[in-house]
Amino acid sequence: MPQSQQEEEEGDVVEIVTTTGDQDVVDEGHFTSESAQILIGEIMGCNKDLENIKQNINHVQNKMKNIIDVLGRV
DSSP: OOHHHHHHHHTOEEEEEOTTSOEEEEEGGGOOHHHHHHHHHHHHHHHHHHHHHHHHHHHHHHHHHHHHHHHHHO
16 A cells, blocks of 8 residues: 555545544544544434434324224214
8 A cells, every 4th residue: 555545445434423423533443432423422312312212203103093083982
């Protein structure tokens, strides 16, 4: 590999864009436990958001079912 290409690759960074729009830049060669904790925190936040969405969907589905039941009795 040519020296300049190797230097370019060593200088590459990974950009992590979070759901809040914050950006953390992690140097691939220096990925630390702190970097991992940031990503794990983001995953946990996404899981919580998904759980809330599921609960909201269930609530809306139950509400629609109740409305349809009422309409069926009219």
